[in-house]
Amino acid sequence: MDTLTCLYLPLFLALYVLTHRFLHKVQNLPPSPLPTLPLIGHFPLLKKPFHRTLTKLSDRYSPILLLRFGSRRVFLVASPSAAEECFTKNDIVFANGPRLLAEKYLGYNYTSINWAPYGDHWWNLHRISFLEILSSHRVQMFSSIWVDEVQTLIQQLFRTCTENQDRTMDLKSAFFELTFNATMRMIAGKRYYGKNVTEIDEAKWFQEIGAESTRLGAESNIGDFLPFMSRLGFKGTEKKLIALHDKRKRFMQDLIEGHRRMGADGTSPSTGVRKKTLIEILLSLHETEPELYSDETIRSLMLVLYLAGFETSAGTMKWAMSLLLNNLEVLKKAQTKIDNRVGHNCLINETDLAKLPFLHYIINETLRLYLVVPLLLPHESSEECTVGGFLIPGGTMLLVNLWAIQNDPKIWVDPTKFKPERFEGVEGARDGFKLMPFGSGKRGCPGEGLAMLQIRDK
DSSP: OOHHHHHHHHHHHHHHHHHHHHHHHHTTOOOOOSOOBTTTBTGGGOOSSHHHHHHHHHHHTOSEEEEEETTEEEEEEOSHHHHHHHHTTTTTTTOBOOOOHHHHHHTTTTTSTTTSOTTHHHHHHHHHIIIIISSHHHHHHTHHHHHHHHHHHHHHHHHHHHHOTTOOOOHHHHHHHHHHHHHHHHHHSOOOSSSSOOOHHHHHHHHHHHHHHHHHHHOOOGGGTOHHHHHTTOOHHHHHHHHHHHHHHHHHHHHHHHHHHHOTTSBOTTTOOBOOOHHHHHHHHHTTOTTTTOHHHHHHHHHHHHHHHHHHHHHHHHHHHHHHHTOHHHHHHHHHHHHHHHOSSOOOOHHHHTTOHHHHHHHHHHHHHOOSSSBOOOEEOSSOEEETTEEEOTTOEEEEBHHHHHTOTTTSSSTTSOOGGGGTTOOTTOBTTTBOTTOOGGGSOTTHHHHHHHHHHO
């Protein structure tokens, strides 16, 4: 490096930082950590796990920050008041999601309910979800499936304990299989794990697709933030996403065609057995509104339900069991309340749950401490708006650090302790904007009711 380069490079960087800081203040943008480097922005500050790194940044600078991830502006929120402004006053402004590569291929080119832009198509998907898939009527209609799967798990646990008292059981896998089987029985009337799996090859194929979806979903595509990387030929993730999309499309379409062969009323011609599934329900609606209930719409809705329906519930059950086993006084209190209400030789039913509020407190406290998704799914501002008195430019990605909010010692007394009693008097799985594990606003999770039923029933 020659003398002139050594002289001018520090001057250029200093001028860049000062100019950036000056424009930041003039435009009334939220605080931003220094330095914001050319091209890469704040990427050097990020370390895994990201939600904890972002929490440290919020603690150090401000609960609302404007970051730069490569070419993208990112508005980071870590306070209930700022989250409330985003999801109430500015709810429609933040009703879109950012255009990310994974969502392009796995979200049917941004047309699935999670990633469709706010508008008529999104409203139609939302209406279908609430009326035909996730309504209280539908949830209750499929409740017998969840009861059956829970009983299967209990029998498996009982056999394991009686046959060999020294043998251990992997509850994480057991909860995963339980919620996976129940979700797929709702969608297609089939089990893919454990006993009574009739179509082995199909089950193995779907298990592989599920594992690949989880693995690729955890990967980040650098081209989403540094577009020049894609132009330089770094397209390995994109090729994997295209291949996975094709596999998932073929699998779900095969399920749809199988239901078509069973007949319009869901009855198999060969066995005469009626299989009332969500695919069958949507296909019956296709007869009257083919454009609204197209095969692509049915595939995308079922894939969203499959991905969101089992993983969150299984993860929450795993952590709830772990917390109870490590806090025996809470476990004993829950057992006593159940025994007093239900007795020693009966399973809890839906009517019992309404009179066992302590179980709801346990679920809420588990959801507070161990979020399956510590950062809410990203939103993006469709136009300029203000939050906390600061200007948020249009096209800015919104990240709500829910982990930071739900573990903030300024909001929660003893935030690291498992104290279900703190939720006495709180209805549902939400406490204002301090506790919102299913998100909020127009992009809040439509499957909250189903998820809570799954977790409570276990």
